[in-house]
Amino acid sequence: KAGVTQTPRYLIKTRGQQVTLSCSPISGHRSVSWYQQTPGQGLQFLFEYFSETQRNKGNFPGRFSGRQFSNSRSEMNVSTLELGDSALYLCASSPDSLYEQYFGPGTRLTVT
Amino acid sequence: AQKITQTQPGMFVQEKEAVTLDCTYDTSDPSYGLFWYKQPSSGEMIFLIYQGSYDQQNATEGRYSLNFQKARKSANLVISASQLGDSAMYFCAMREGDGSARQLTFGSGTQLTVLP
Numbered sequence: 001k002a003g004v005t006q007t008p009r010y011l012i013k014t015r016g017q018q019v020t021l022s023c024s025p026i027s028g029h030r031s032v033s034w035y036q037q038t039p040g041q042g043l044q045f046l047f048e049y050f051s052e053t054q055r056n057k058g059n060f061p062g063r064f065s066g067r068q069f070s071n072s073r074s075e076m077n078v079s080t081l082e083l084g085d086s087a088l089y090l091c092a093s094s095p096d097s098l099y100e101q102y103f104g105p106g107t108r109l110t111v112t
Numbered sequence: 113a114q115k116i117t118q119t120q121p122g123m124f125v126q127e128k129e130a131v132t133l134d135c136t137y138d139t140s141d142p143s144y145g146l147f148w149y150k151q152p153s154s155g156e157m158i159f160l161i162y163q164g165s166y167d168q169q170n171a172t173e174g175r176y177s178l179n180f181q182k183a184r185k186s187a188n189l190v191i192s193a194s195q196l197g198d199s200a201m202y203f204c205a206m207r208e209g210d211g212s213a214r215q216l217t218f219g220s221g222t223q224l225t226v227l228p
Binding site for chain 2: 033035
């Protein structure tokens with residue numbers, strides 16, 4: 001089975017712009033979670049989608065949003081980018097009934 | 113309060129020796145799961161091992177074992193026969209509740225370096 005894929009792998013944006021990141025989960029997985037990883041804050045949960053519905057949300061401002069499509073692929077969007085949004089964004093997928101999450105390689109976003 | 117605490121920012125181990133990475137957790141939920149992930153310099157998080165709060169035995173996966181001490185709220189990862197490829201960042205994580213919400217809370221990580 002193919003693993004979790006994330007596109008793009010690297011991205012450079014300017015302050016004030018917006019960005020959309022994409023995640024394709026493992027085939028058959030319906031849960032997709034997003035995490036932000038920074039040297040200062042570590043790994044922080046952004047949100048989780050299950051069957052196209054946001055089921056759980058972390059403590060991030062409304063500039064961070066996401067959605068999930070009927071094929072379980074997910075996108076996250078960050079509007080009005082700030083320098084502090086520079087991070088590795090990781091997507092993870094999970095089946096209905098198992099516990100572990102499987103992560104993709106991440107998208108490294110740099111905001112200048 | 114920190115939910116997951118990893119007190120070792122960095123660890124060194126000689127190749128072929130065993131190493132223990134510490135993890136303590138804090139939760140009042142009787143149902144929870146504990147995970148260990150490995151993150152090489154490439155960035156991808158690799159799932160290593162899982163322990164459920166109701167599991168009676170310590171989890172093992174190949175060279176990885178989890179030393180689960182529920183009363184002490186610790187879930188240490190033991191890597192036996194270390195290999196150079198084990199050099200990476202290791203994260204302990206917890207999921208609270210019955211699993212319907214799949215949010216993981218991560219510790220700050222331990223950077224493991226295996227010496228030849």
